[in-house]
Amino acid sequence: xxxxxxxxxxxxxxxxxxxxxxxxxxxxxxxxxxxxxxQRRLLAALEPGEGKRKRAAARDGASSASSGA
Amino acid sequence: MTDMxxxxxxxxxxxxxxxxxxxxxxxxxxxxxxxxxxxxxxxGVYFALFASPPDYQQGETVRIMYxxxxxxxxxxLGYMVMAGASLIALVFxxxxxxxxxxxxxxxxxxxxxxxxxxxxxxxxxxxxxxxVWDARLTSMLILLFLYLGYIALWATIEEPARAARAAAxxxxxxxxxxxxxxxxxxxxxxxxxxxxxFRIGGPAIxxxxxxxLMLMALGFTFFFAxxxxxxxxxxxxxxxVRVLRLAKxxx
Numbered sequence: 371x372x373x374x375x376x377x378x379x380x381x382x383x384x385x386x387x388x389x390x391x392x393x394x395x396x397x398x399x400x401x402x403x404x405x406x407x408x409q410r411r412l413l414a415a416l417e418p419g420e421g422k423r424k425r426a427a428a429r430d431g432a433s434s435a436s437s438g439a
Numbered sequence: 440m441t442d443m444x445x446x447x448x449x450x451x452x453x454x455x456x457x458x459x460x461x462x463x464x465x466x467x468x469x470x471x472x473x474x475x476x477x478x479x480x481x482x483g484v485y486f487a488l489f490a491s492p493p494d495y496q497q498g499e500t501v502r503i504m505y506x507x508x509x510x511x512x513x514x515x516l517g518y519m520v521m522a523g524a525s526l527i528a529l530v531f532x533x534x535x536x537x538x539x540x541x542x543x544x545x546x547x548x549x550x551x552x553x554x555x556x557x558x559x560x561x562x563x564x565x566x567x568x569x570x571v572w573d574a575r576l577t578s579m580l581i582l583l584f585l586y587l588g589y590i591a592l593w594a595t596i597e598e599p600a601r602a603a604r605a606a607a608x609x610x611x612x613x614x615x616x617x618x619x620x621x622x623x624x625x626x627x628x629x630x631x632x633x634x635x636x637f638r639i640g641g642p643a644i645x646x647x648x649x650x651x652l653m654l655m656a657l658g659f660t661f662f663f664a665x666x667x668x669x670x671x672x673x674x675x676x677x678x679x680v681r682v683l684r685l686a687k688x689x690x
Contacts, residue, residue: 374489376497383564387503387557388488391510394549395662399547402669407675417681 472665479658486651503561509659511554517547525607537603542670548586574623575631575638585613
């Protein structure tokens, strides 16, 4: 285990290389996921979603059916 | 909805150009792409760190290759996707093309940056220097600046259609740098070693090292594809939000 971590004396180069790759790739994923979520939220606030619209239509339909329209 | 198989190639091209159809087609694509990415990179890291031998000259530092080389490839692939999509945006006015180009830029820039940093970490013990101003390293640094300029241009121009045109021209002019990077190790004397995988006469690398390299390269490519689809979806939503806001402001 110690030999593995030591990387033949090159631990100071091998591990930072893997670490920076992991950090940058993780940051890319987090930024992209957050942006997608944010845009979904903004859009949902601007236009009523399909589900909401259907529910609203069903409710309006039920209430207007009694009034004969 | 029409069946895609009934359409001619041109009609199919235009059908796919529809952002709504793109959203529908890619909705269930992100998770499987992400899963394949995870598996490939996990297997790649296992072989790269545990199940491959040290190099007879470079010792354990050869393990840096398994992240450095795929990063460099992706840095170049990202630019090729960006420039190719920019060309399609300018010539065919494909409505998804500039969405694709814009979305590819930050991913390509990140990998270009990683190629430079991991290369530096490999160069220090093997060449005795973190950096040299030679052809390969300098042209790769220029690639990073091209990415940053492209991203900055998008950020500067408010109207997406105008930003897309300006950015596309920049991406196309800068694409001259991609073959320069590739052939830099052939055309000029450099510390950087020449290609050892994509070369005439086949790969000059042992199978035990080629396996982790290929797994990582494939994993990184799937990572790129996954993020590209995600970012394109976010960009399409962003434009929809913008249009709705403008309509609201006017109405």
